[in-house]
Amino acid sequence: MKELNDLQLKVLDLLKEDARRTPALLSTLLGESEDKIKAAVAQLEQEHVIVKYATVVNWSKIDDEKVTALIEVQITPERGRGFEGIAERIYLYPQVKSVYLMSGAYDLLVEVEGGNLREVANFVSEKLSPIDSVLSTKTNFILKKYKQDGIIFEDHQEDNRLMISP
Amino acid sequence: MIVNEQTTGNNKTMSSYLAPLVKQIPPSGIRKFFDLVGDNKDIITLGVGEPDFVTPWHMREACVYSLERGMTSYTSNAGMPKLREAISSYLDTQFDTKYDPKDEIIVTVGGSEAIDLALRALIVPGDEILIPEPSYVAYSPIASIGGGIPVGVETYAKDQFKVTAEALEASITPKSKVVILCYPSNPTGAIMTYEDWLPIAEVIKKHDLIVIADEIYAELTYNQKHVSFASIPDMKDRTILVSGFSKAFAMTGWRIGYMCGHPELIAAMLKIHQYTVMCAPAMGQVAALEALTNGLGEKDRMVESYNQRRRLIVQGFRDIGLDCHEPQGAFYAFPSIQKTGLSSDLFAERLLTENKVAAVPGNVFGPQGEGFLRCSYATSVSQLNEALERIGNFVYKVQKEG
Numbered sequence: 001m002k003e004l005n006d007l008q009l010k011v012l013d014l015l016k017e018d019a020r021r022t023p024a025l026l027s028t029l030l031g032e033s034e035d036k037i038k039a040a041v042a043q044l045e046q047e048h049v050i051v052k053y054a055t056v057v058n059w060s061k062i063d064d065e066k067v068t069a070l071i072e073v074q075i076t077p078e079r080g081r082g083f084e085g086i087a088e089r090i091y092l093y094p095q096v097k098s099v100y101l102m103s104g105a106y107d108l109l110v111e112v113e114g115g116n117l118r119e120v121a122n123f124v125s126e127k128l129s130p131i132d133s134v135l136s137t138k139t140n141f142i143l144k145k146y147k148q149d150g151i152i153f154e155d156h157q158e159d160n161r162l163m164i165s166p
Numbered sequence: 167m168i169v170n171e172q173t174t175g176n177n178k179t180m181s182s183y184l185a186p187l188v189k190q191i192p193p194s195g196i197r198k199f200f201d202l203v204g205d206n207k208d209i210i211t212l213g214v215g216e217p218d219f220v221t222p223w224h225m226r227e228a229c230v231y232s233l234e235r236g237m238t239s240y241t242s243n244a245g246m247p248k249l250r251e252a253i254s255s256y257l258d259t260q261f262d263t264k265y266d267p268k269d270e271i272i273v274t275v276g277g278s279e280a281i282d283l284a285l286r287a288l289i290v291p292g293d294e295i296l297i298p299e300p301s302y303v304a305y306s307p308i309a310s311i312g313g314g315i316p317v318g319v320e321t322y323a324k325d326q327f328k329v330t331a332e333a334l335e336a337s338i339t340p341k342s343k344v345v346i347l348c349y350p351s352n353p354t355g356a357i358m359t360y361e362d363w364l365p366i367a368e369v370i371k372k373h374d375l376i377v378i379a380d381e382i383y384a385e386l387t388y389n390q391k392h393v394s395f396a397s398i399p400d401m402k403d404r405t406i407l408v409s410g411f412s413k414a415f416a417m418t419g420w421r422i423g424y425m426c427g428h429p430e431l432i433a434a435m436l437k438i439h440q441y442t443v444m445c446a447p448a449m450g451q452v453a454a455l456e457a458l459t460n461g462l463g464e465k466d467r468m469v470e471s472y473n474q475r476r477r478l479i480v481q482g483f484r485d486i487g488l489d490c491h492e493p494q495g496a497f498y499a500f501p502s503i504q505k506t507g508l509s510s511d512l513f514a515e516r517l518l519t520e521n522k523v524a525a526v527p528g529n530v531f532g533p534q535g536e537g538f539l540r541c542s543y544a545t546s547v548s549q550l551n552e553a554l555e556r557i558g559n560f561v562y563k564v565q566k567e568g
Contacts, residue, residue, distance in 0.1 A: 014474075028481045029474035029547070157220060163203040163524055164213035166196055166303045166352075 002047060007032060008040050012049070015041075016150070019053040058153050060145070065116045068097070068145075071124060072106040072138040075131075083107060086133050095123055106138070117141070191307045195530035199514065203524050210553040211524040212541040215352065217497070219416040221453065222464040228456035229449045237448055243440040245273025245424070246451050252458040253424055261384060261394040263407065265426040272436055273446045273454075277382045277410040277423035282308055283435040284378045284406045284425065285344070289314040293343040298329040299532030300500075302352045302380070306532075309344075317342070318532050323502060326491045327354035331365035338373050345375050347395055350383035353531045353540040354500045355493020360393045367398045377405045382423070383496040385414035385465060388473045392495070396426070403428050406435075413496075414465050415457040420450040472497050472543070475550060479543040482554035486561055497544045500528065504537040506564045513564075514539060521560040523553050 004012070010030055014021055023041065027034040044050040059066045073090075077083050083101055090110055091099040098111040110128070114120035124139055145153050181189060196213075203209055220226075244250060250267035257263045265271050274280040281304065289295070291313030297305050299318040306316035319337045321327045329347065347366075349358040358366070370377060379395040396405040410423025423446075425435065439445075457465075476493065483490035483501040490501035503513045510527035517523050525542075528535030543550060 010470075025478075025547075028478050031477050159218065161214050161216055161218070162200070163209065163211040164196055164200045164526065165215040166194070166526075 002049060004044075004049070005040075007036065008044055008049075011037065011040050012044065015050070015053075056148065056151050058145070066113070067117055067120055068111060068113050068142045069120050069124075070140045070142065071110040071112060071128065072102075072140070073108040073110055073128065074106045074135040074137075075108060076133045076135060077107075078133065086131065089131060090128065093123070093127060095119070106136075187311050187313065191310060194303060196303065196526060199518065199524060199526065202515065202518055206522075209518065209522045209524050210545075210549050210556065212543070212545065212550075212553055213524040213526050214542050214544060216418040216544065217413060217416040217468065218544045218546065219468050221416050221420070222457075222461060224464075225415065225417070225453040225456045225461055229453040232449055232452040237452060239448065241273075241445045241448050241451055243445050244271065244436055245446055246448075246455065249273055249451050249455045249458075250424075252455055253426075256458050257394075257407075257426065261381075261392065261397060263394050263396045263402070263426070265407075266429070269429040270432055271424055271426045272432060272439055273451060274410075274423045274425055274439065275443055275446050276412060276421040277380060277408050278304065278421075279439070279443065279446075280406075280408040280410070280423050280425035281305065281346075281378065281380060283438050284408065285309055285314065286312055286438055287431065287434045288344055288376060288378075290343075292341060294339060294341040296334065296337055296342055296345040296375075297532075298334075298347065298351075300327065300351075300353050300528060300535035300538070301346075301532050302348055303530060305346050305348075305380075309346075314344075315341070318534065319345075320534055321354075321356070322534070323489070323491055323538075326494070327351060327356035327500070328358055328362050329366060331369050334366060334369050335373075338369070338375075342373060342375060344378060345370065346378045346380060348380040348382075349395075350381075350387055350392065350495025352383065352496055353498050353526070353528065353535065354491075354538075355496045355498045357387055357390075357495040358393065358395075359390065360398070363393060363395060363398045367395075367401050370404060371400060375404070377401070378408060379405050380408045382408065382410050383413050384409055386469060386472060386497060387495040388469075388476060389494060406431060411454045411457055414469075415454075415461055416468060417450075417453065417457065420447070420453060422446055422450040422454045475543040475545075475547060478547065478550055479541060479554065482550070483541075483557075486554065486558040488561065497542055499541045499543060500535075500538050501541065502537055503539050503561075506561060507568055508564060510536050510538060516564075517557065517560050520563075521556040523556045523560070 014026055023034050023037045026037045075086055078085050087099050095112055097113050100109045102109050112120050112123055124137055129137055250271045253271055254265050254267040285308050289312040293314050294317045295309040295314045296317050296319050298321050309316045317337050320333050321329050381394055384392040396402045396407045406427040408425050411417040479499045480490050480492055488501040490499055493499055510529045514525055514527035526540040528538030
């Protein structure tokens with residue numbers, strides 16, 4: 001496990017809120033030199049603590065058909081490799097958005113995105129289920145996303161404060 | 167019986183029924199800006215004297231749960247014993263001030279009620295109340311209503327608006343009785359360190375004064391921990407400590423504060439409290455207890471966030487070319503606008519109407535605030551950046567005119 005220093009943790013917090021914050025802004029907000037910020041970010045990137053800067057998209061705004069399913073998958077681990085090999089076989093499909101190894105009643109939680117219901121159903125029946133070590137699948141479609149990765153999709157909290165107060 | 171002036175034919179107006187001391191209070195200087203802003207959504211406001219966070223969910227939830235359980239009756243006058251115990255141990259651990267929850271603490275309707283209780287209990291008409299300026303706007307009117315005479319103590323930008331023993335001593339007369347010390351300061355963001363306090367304590371002792379220490383912003387200090395005036399040697403008995411949950415825990419609308427002091431003083435103030443409000447709202451007390459029990463982590467996160475924005479706004483003003491001392495507490499920056507040649511009032515009014523940024527002119531906080539602008543940085547980073555850009559454009563425009 002990597003030990004992060006205080007500055008790196010603060011940089012991570014600020015970038016998680018908004019990945020577009022520039023080193024100059026981070027430097028002002030944290031009261032550290034821009035060089036120090038750049039070095040901290042570079043190290044985080046190099047060590048793959050920061051994996052990628054991506055955009056959180058609310059697809060339901062633009063595409064009614066698009067669906068996401070969380071699929072519970074039970075598998076028999078492979079001798080010597082455990083779950084790694086089978087997880088890789090699954091996550092290499094581009095329509096698979098995330099794969100987690102879980103404790104509990106099933107082994108892998110697979111998030112699959114499709115242009116419509118049928119696409120996801122086809123993926124499960126043609127790609128996922130036929131894998132030898134897959135024992136069973138249970139597909140749960142997501143009906144609405146309220147919050148993802150700490151980001152609320154439709155924030156109803158307004159600023160109700162008086163514009164001027166003592 | 168109130169007689170209608172038209173039927174009696176005399177010139178008596180309704181306001182003639184008012185007590186002169188109330189009638190003489192000037193209208194708040196903030197009022198005018200409040201009206202100018204209206205509900206214009208294009209305006210970015212740096213005029214808000216409260217956190218931009220909503221009360222953390224677990225505190226709101228604790229209150230909702232207490233309502234579900236039917237906790238809707240009066241609490242004891244001084245506040246729920248559990249809350250007073252929590253306040254007592256919180257003050258001890260955080261600020262090294264020890265108060266007995268039995269008879270040295272009252273839970274009040276915001277820090278505001280505590281100030282009112284303290285002043286009402288202490289003032290004999292004619293007493294002079296010393297108030298370092300620029301100062302929060304409420305002290306002087308409340309002192310006046312009680313027949314006290316507010317006396318401003320000058321503080322200066324060159325001292326980062328700290329109150330000095332010399333200025334305090336210069337304002338003292340035989341009638342001086344109470345000093346109101348609000349540090350961290352609204353509006354200047356000034357703080358007082360242990361070393362800053364010592365000479366003040368000497369003057370207080372020498373002239374046998376009593377202190378109302380409004381430490382509502384105690385949790386909001388940056389780079390160093392707040393030093394309570396009550397923790398200075400020999401000052402505890404001379405100090406009525408006023409604080410509350412509004413600023414530290416983003417609980418302004420709940421109206422929960424508290425005051426601590428010598429049992430004889432607190433007993434007198436409790437009499438006024440019980441006859442005027444009975445007790446602070448029960449549901450707010452529940453949320454406050456939750457804040458002290460489980461909310462210190464959220465509080466620290468909010469303070470860190472203010473600190474980041476504090477650096478942003480100070481840097482922003484300096485980039486624009488306005489002198490801005492580094493505020494060490496609260497969530498206000500207090501830049502000087504003197505080099506624009508405009509008065510505080512005109513600067514704020516033109517900034518609002520021409521470039522759509524609301525801020526509070528420094529003169530509202532007393533004559534010492536003239537030439538300054540109070541800007542709250544309790545607003546989002548993107549709003550702050552936009553506001554700073556607009557202020558920069560405005561200052562540039564004004565300087566070209568000159």
